[in-house]
Amino acid sequence: MTREMTGAEMVIQALKDQGVEHIFGYPGGAVLPIYDELFQQDQIEHILVRHEQGAGHAAEGYARSTGKCGVALATSGPGATNMVTPLTDAMMDSVPIVCITGQVPTHLIGSDGFQECDTVGITRPCTKYNWLVRDVNDLPRVLHEAFYIATTGRPGPVVVDIPKDVQFAVGTYEGPQNGRARTGYEGYRPQVKGDRDAIRKAMDLIATAKKPVFYTGGGVINSGTAACQLLRELVRATGFPITSTLMGLGAYPASDKQWLGMLGMHGTYEANLAMHDCDVMVNIGARFDDRITGRTDAFSPNSKKIHIDIDPSSINKVIRVDVPILGDVAHVLEEMVRLWPSVSHQVDKTALKSWWSEIDHWRSRDSLRYRPNDKVIMPQYAIQRLYELTKDRETYITTEVGQHQMWAAQFYGFEEPNRWMTSGGLGTMGYGLPAALGVQVAHRDALVIDIAGDASVQMTMQEISTAVQYELPMKIFILNNSYMGMVRQWQQLLHGNRLSHSYSEALPDFVKLAEAYGAVGIRAEKPDELDDAIREMINVKRPVIFDCVVANLANCFPMIPSGKAHNEMLLGDDVPEQEMSTAIDEEGKMLV
Amino acid sequence: MNAQLQPTGSAYFLTDLGNEVETHTLSVVVTNEPGVLARVIGLFSGRGYNIDSLTVSETQHEKHLSRITIVTTGLPSVLEQIRHQLDRLVPVHQVADLTVEGGDPLERELALAKVAGTGEARLEALRLAQAFGATTEDATLESFVFQLAGRPREIERFIDLMSEIGLVEVSRTGIAAVTRGAEGIK
Numbered sequence: 167m168t169r170e171m172t173g174a175e176m177v178i179q180a181l182k183d184q185g186v187e188h189i190f191g192y193p194g195g196a197v198l199p200i201y202d203e204l205f206q207q208d209q210i211e212h213i214l215v216r217h218e219q220g221a222g223h224a225a226e227g228y229a230r231s232t233g234k235c236g237v238a239l240a241t242s243g244p245g246a247t248n249m250v251t252p253l254t255d256a257m258m259d260s261v262p263i264v265c266i267t268g269q270v271p272t273h274l275i276g277s278d279g280f281q282e283c284d285t286v287g288i289t290r291p292c293t294k295y296n297w298l299v300r301d302v303n304d305l306p307r308v309l310h311e312a313f314y315i316a317t318t319g320r321p322g323p324v325v326v327d328i329p330k331d332v333q334f335a336v337g338t339y340e341g342p343q344n345g346r347a348r349t350g351y352e353g354y355r356p357q358v359k360g361d362r363d364a365i366r367k368a369m370d371l372i373a374t375a376k377k378p379v380f381y382t383g384g385g386v387i388n389s390g391t392a393a394c395q396l397l398r399e400l401v402r403a404t405g406f407p408i409t410s411t412l413m414g415l416g417a418y419p420a421s422d423k424q425w426l427g428m429l430g431m432h433g434t435y436e437a438n439l440a441m442h443d444c445d446v447m448v449n450i451g452a453r454f455d456d457r458i459t460g461r462t463d464a465f466s467p468n469s470k471k472i473h474i475d476i477d478p479s480s481i482n483k484v485i486r487v488d489v490p491i492l493g494d495v496a497h498v499l500e501e502m503v504r505l506w507p508s509v510s511h512q513v514d515k516t517a518l519k520s521w522w523s524e525i526d527h528w529r530s531r532d533s534l535r536y537r538p539n540d541k542v543i544m545p546q547y548a549i550q551r552l553y554e555l556t557k558d559r560e561t562y563i564t565t566e567v568g569q570h571q572m573w574a575a576q577f578y579g580f581e582e583p584n585r586w587m588t589s590g591g592l593g594t595m596g597y598g599l600p601a602a603l604g605v606q607v608a609h610r611d612a613l614v615i616d617i618a619g620d621a622s623v624q625m626t627m628q629e630i631s632t633a634v635q636y637e638l639p640m641k642i643f644i645l646n647n648s649y650m651g652m653v654r655q656w657q658q659l660l661h662g663n664r665l666s667h668s669y670s671e672a673l674p675d676f677v678k679l680a681e682a683y684g685a686v687g688i689r690a691e692k693p694d695e696l697d698d699a700i701r702e703m704i705n706v707k708r709p710v711i712f713d714c715v716v717a718n719l720a721n722c723f724p725m726i727p728s729g730k731a732h733n734e735m736l737l738g739d740d741v742p743e744q745e746m747s748t749a750i751d752e753e754g755k756m757l758v
Numbered sequence: 759m760n761a762q763l764q765p766t767g768s769a770y771f772l773t774d775l776g777n778e779v780e781t782h783t784l785s786v787v788v789t790n791e792p793g794v795l796a797r798v799i800g801l802f803s804g805r806g807y808n809i810d811s812l813t814v815s816e817t818q819h820e821k822h823l824s825r826i827t828i829v830t831t832g833l834p835s836v837l838e839q840i841r842h843q844l845d846r847l848v849p850v851h852q853v854a855d856l857t858v859e860g861g862d863p864l865e866r867e868l869a870l871a872k873v874a875g876t877g878e879a880r881l882e883a884l885r886l887a888q889a890f891g892a893t894t895e896d897a898t899l900e901s902f903v904f905q906l907a908g909r910p911r912e913i914e915r916f917i918d919l920m921s922e923i924g925l926v927e928v929s930r931t932g933i934a935a936v937t938r939g940a941e942g943i944k
């Protein structure tokens with residue numbers, strides 16, 4: 167379709183042509199023409215947030231829970247700078263976001279005009295790509311290209327910066343399929359199919375492994391539901407153990423007997439020791455992040471490593487691998503599942519059996535164990551109860567960042583992909599509440615819960631007002647320990663228990679705060695009132711802030727201290743107070 | 759197995775570089791559009807890679823393609839990362855490591871050197887320039903501007919010598935490079 171229209175109309179038309187149903191945004195002078203066009207149509211629903219950061223994280227939650235592209239809209243200057251955190255977050259966690267920003271008119275660019283900032287300059291390192299569109303006739307191509315680049319290859323955020331005069335200017339609109347190449351950039355060709363020889367080589371390694379482990383990450387989820395299905399088939403066919411990063415939870419069902427739990431800094435004993443002792447490691451869509459590897463020179467010293475990733479720069483970045491396979495996880499897994507019957511006769515069943523008995527021995531340590539308490543709510547217990555009371559519903563979980571995030575990852579079992587939204591790479595406090603908003607917009611009838619911390623939740627609390635406005639019945643479940651618990655835990659470990667500024671002084675009364683916003687406030691302070699309070703939260707069809715008052719000083723274990731190897735984990739029951747302060751050595755203290 | 763390998767770019771990079779670093783010349787073909795050079799340079803500074811020399815110019819006008827030549831130093835694994843990270847940039851069409859692919863690529867640079875002085879120093883400057891095959895682009899009674907094109911190391915030596923006898927300023931283009939033989943990168 168070709169038609170004359172203004173730049174602002176083009177924006178709306180392109181969004182429609184790209185199948186966008188919801189966008190998250192906040193108006194201002196430099197985007198008023200676009201808002202005017204939004205007003206005159208009702209195909210796209212605009213969700214008015216309270217802060218642009220909220221729009222960005224909401225778009226992330228929307229994208230991660232649907233597999234679609236999230237869209238955010240902000241004005242120039244402060245609107246654009248407020249987007250920097252969610253863009254960086256989406257960049258780190260490979261979330262497809264198209265962010266449209268207004269810019270001062272082209273003739274004012276560079277003059278320090280009112281609400282001018284160098285948006286493409288500021289967002290260059292935190293986007294997959296960005297454009298400043300100076301000519302209205304480039305706008306349709308750029309907008310379609312933006313969706314294409316955000317969603318293909320390794321997904322990521324993009325920014326389209328549109329000066330106000332370009333929004334008013336009239337040009338020729340072309341639809342996405344109008345004979346144009348999908349991108350003018352010849353160098354942009356994500357490799358989808360894996361190399362056959364490499365896959366064959368990998369299959370031979372896998373079939374002859376004596377101590378194999380699957381180590382999966384967010385790439386499986388990004389690759390789509392087919393990838394998750396194929397992963398399940400391959401893992402079940404091989405009978406091998408499987409663990410996953412924080413980002414990959416849900417790709418493989420947590421209730422399955424081959425599941426070892428999450429790995430990494432706060433992963434289970436069995437998952438980390440299996441990684442350390444394995445002889446063949448199959449990394450599928452994970453990136454050897456430092457939270458996973460611990461000390462790299464002691465990382466899984468005796469294994470051959472296979473790494474499947476769509477991004478060539480992720481391969482051999484941190485850990486040298488033996489068989490790199492560049493390609494989309496779903497395509498590669500499909501090939502692997504197809505090849506498995508032709509190599510499976512080589513499997514050493516006896517070796518596999520003794521590997522499993524080794525793993526079972528580690529499992530029996532029960533590394534997530536904690537001391538139950540019948541007077542105060544233990545945070546782990548709160549997550550366990552939340553899980554038990556919500557697992558049979560269509561439930562989506564988001565989190566903030568801190569101990570509560572790790573407890574959620576450890577104690578909430580995910581059976582399906584796209585049900586778990588957390589800020590992994592950037593670790594953004596304030597992510598979970600607006601992300602939950604975005605998830606609830608995409609899944610109106612689902613149960614959406616942000617497992618929050620008392621400190622994090624105050625970073626983007628204002629979005630509860632958005633939830634009230636749009637009648638989004640999301641639940642903010644605060645594990646209120648009156649501390650920045652994770653900071654305090656590190657201060658206990660690293661800084662002689664000097665709790666510098668990690669106490670949550672002057673906390674608001676979260677129940678009253680909820681009521682002030684027109685939401686529902688619920689509080690639980692004792693273990694025996696918890697279940698009823700959670701049930702009440704589920705049954706209220708309105709936004710809820712749940713103040714779950716938990717044990718103040720609980721710490722999150724197991725833990726691999728910085729600079730240590732996987733087999734040097736701290737377990738909860740063997741860390742007496744005095745040992746906490748010596749658990750990390752001088753070199754480790756330098757690390758984050 | 760990883761015990762012998764150097765981890766790169768991670769927070770756990772506790773081992774020192776040693777002297778295994780190598781210097782490589784990369785050729786990067788990019789779409790010539792606003793911001794593309796900032797993208798490439800930002801990648802190097804943001805990820806802590808070195809730039810020893812950088813030159814850029816549009817080389818294919820009809821296709822709006824520019825060629826960026828970068829000389830960089832790092833561990834082999836870091837150099838591999840640099841290549842992949844560059845390749846990941848959307849407007850990058852091609853990345854070639856000339857030092858790997860071309861064995862011994864041709865690398866040339868041009869320098870303009872202003873030398874001031876009188877008497878014996880002035881004569882010596884002129885003699886040196888002649889010996890290096892530099893041309894005289896400007897002259898006054900107390901100064902010369904010499905132009906020298908050649909291997910970077912030769913230019914380095916020329917400038918070192920001139921600095922003893924009145925070098926006032928120097929401007930260098932940075933390195934242009936191509937592989938030897940019939941094959942071209944684009």
Ligand SMILES: Cc1ncc(C[n+]2csc(CCOP(=O)(O)OP(=O)(O)O)c2C)c(N)n1
Nearest residue numbers: 568569570595619620621622649650651652
């Ligand atoms: C925006 C931002 N600022 C600072 C940090 C560093 N940080 C990590 S966890 C944490 C404390 C979180 O406290 P809370 O939300 O109460 O969670 P808890 O650990 O107590 O469960 C802080 C300050 C961060 N991750 N993000």
Ligand SMILES: [Mg+2]
Nearest residue numbers: 619620649651
């Ligand atoms: Mg807290």
